[in-house]
């Protein structure tokens with residue numbers, strides 16, 4: 001009789017502040033290891049987009065919109081898409097207006113309870129394994145993941161990266177608000193500035209994207225031994 005435990009699909013959890021490179025890194029690791037990919041920030045952004053569309057402003061109104069929402073999230077690292085109530089908002093959730101308001105949605109407790117459960121369901125259904133990124137993956141969503149990483153970078157580097165990504169369409173004051181102010185707001189409901197016990201800190205300030213991906217792939221390979 002085979003008494004070997006059935007190997008569990010690998011879960012890699014990556015948290016970090018805005019602009020630290022979580023999404024790019026997580027997609028790179030997922031591609032390299034043949035895993036699914038979950039951008040939990042996109043779920044909060046989709047909810048912020050729907051809240052704005054419906055005119056929901058108070059925490060109660062926002063919570064009602066989110067808990068009633070039908071969210072479809074795909075986990076292909078080469079084409080992650082998200083729809084809310086039947087509308088594909090994959091592109092729209094990156095608009096500056098969404099970036100400026102998403103923290104208001106993400107700091108509603110009932111929203112977090114609802115989205116954490118949905119994220120845990122997506123992770124549990126990822127039969128080939130998954131890389132999930134956000135702010136509370138290593139601490140709340142998947143605290144028992146075999147690979148847990150806090151990806152950090154100097155604030156100046158993070159602002160510069162976001163500015164380079166957004167180009168001239170967004171001025172430096174807006175970018176700084178999107179990065180630094182949003183992190184301050186977000187850190188009131190999730191701990192992503194200090195690594196929890198068992199979480200590996202990777203500082204990407206002076207590392208290329210590929211070097212960061214290499215480091216986390218090595219952590220995953222060591223965990224799989």
Ligand SMILES: Nc1ncnc2c1ncn2[C@@H]1O[C@H](COP(=O)(O)OP(=O)(O)OP(=O)(O)O)[C@@H](O)[C@H]1O
Nearest residue numbers: 017018019020021022023024161165204207208209
């Ligand atoms: N190590 C790195 N060196 C240089 N640029 C990087 C590095 N990692 C990511 N980038 C670039 O920085 C920008 C922001 O990266 P990304 O969107 O992955 O960050 P993030 O942490 O997911 O941000 P947010 O949480 O705000 O969505 C992208 O243009 C990305 O290509």
Ligand SMILES: Nc1ccn([C@H]2C[C@H](O)[C@@H](COP(=O)(O)O)O2)c(=O)n1
Nearest residue numbers: 040041044102103106134135136186
């Ligand atoms: N697990 C998560 C993921 C994201 N958020 C918040 C943080 C931001 O305000 C917003 C969008 O995230 P981003 O796309 O910038 O990574 O959602 C969170 O609270 N918890």
